Amino acid sequence: MHKAPKICLAIAVFGCSAAQAAGFVEDSHAALVLRNYYFDRNYLGATPQAAAREWAQGFILDFSSGFSDGPVGFGLDAKGMLGVKLDSSPDRTGTGLLPFDRSTREPVDDYSELGLTAKMRISRTELQGGTISTFLPIAFASPARLLPQTFRGTYLRSSDIDRLTLHAGWLDRINLRDSTDYQKMSVAAPNGRFNGAATADQFLFLGGDYAWSDALTLRYYHAELDQLYRKDFVGLLDERKLGAGRLKSDFRLFITQEDGAAKAGPVDNRNAALMLTYAWASHSLGVGYMRLDGDTAMPYLYGTEPLIITEGTLSSEFINPKERSWQARFDQNFAPFGVPGLKAMLRYVRGDNIELAKLGGGGLSESEKDVELAYVIQQGPFKDVTLRLRHAWYRNDFLAGATHRDDNELRINVDYTIKLW
Secondary structure, eight states: OOHHHHHHHHHHHHHHHTTTSTTTTTTOEEEEEEEEEEEEEEEESSOSOSEEEEEEEEEEEEEEOOOOSSSEEEEEEEEEEEEEEEEOOGGGOOSSSSOBOTTTOOBOSEEEEEEEEEEEEETTEEEEEEEEOOEETTEEOOOSSSSOOEEEEEEEEEOOSTTEEEEEEEEEEEEOTTOSSOBOBOBOOGGGOSOTTOOBSOEEEEEEEEESSSSEEEEEEEEEETTTEEEEEEEEEEEEEETTEEEEEEEEEEEEEEOTTOTTOOOEEEEEEEEEEEEETTEEEEEEEEEEESSSOOOOBTTSBOOOTTTTOSSOOOOSTTOEEEEEEEEEEOGGGTOTTEEEEEEEEEEEEEEEGGGTEEEEEEEEEEEEEEEEOOSSTTTTOEEEEEEEEEEEOSOSSTTOOEEEEEEEEEEEEEEOO
């Protein structure tokens, strides 16, 4: 038996014996998330697949217990998930909303899973075992489809030291957002950047965030995907008053090299980026620059989000070898204009200087335009229902074929959270 299930079982046994203790039930809470998701990516030009287009309904039931009384508290969390197909076909699969048969590409009618997480708390330190979600720069569990992506393993978080939050973990399997089972971990490999077939049984991470002051937070994380790559992350977040508004500075540096046998291929990358965002009244304007150096692209766990400054872009990551990218982003809250709950975002990102030997050599480029509207209904029978519309236009000048992607993408979400208790 793997270490993670053993630890999960041990915590669960203690937790169940304490289940009747005060706090376990009284501090528990549960919520049901209803998510309706329409995804439409229309490929332009000659491509193997004309479109990836699906519509599905998701149900996510989250239960979190409190902790039993005493110096050591025990608890148990559960996450039940169900995805139901509303519209799809073999020629339109691959959106990440629904699983499909790899030989026939026939999508499933529905899929479901149950995740259990045993937990133990001492003071302000918590140990989890079982189904894990991490939202860290080196392992960010993707919430960007119908059902969230999860891991299997153990996760330790501690805030016992003032101003310092520590994170450490051991993961051995990943559950993809359109899957119902746990799989070995691999490296994301679009554009043939790495050997995506190489897998690993172990992902280790350690790091933390330190609030140097009320305005400045320093971050450092180290991660190792066994025999594939190792990554160090250094970050700086600073937000302070400037004139009539506030200026947020977000610096991120990723340094990545191969680990052990380097089964996914050579890894040599440094990714340095800075995002400056100025917010005033109901507006914010951001500009960012990201530079990749080294011989390869920046690797990250397949199925997760890389958490770079271009996060939230729909069609591309902008982390190809040697790539230089810049972006401009504008956000608007319409509450002062008499429409509370309505927000909008515009963004343009362009990357150039890309080196992809198999796809056209050096000097390649890509760009993306994003428009997003989000509205939370403020009153009436549908109060708190969230509607979100996102549209993206992506273009690149890579060699024609499967990797040359000019596409237009539309995503529509309707989310509603019902608090059960």
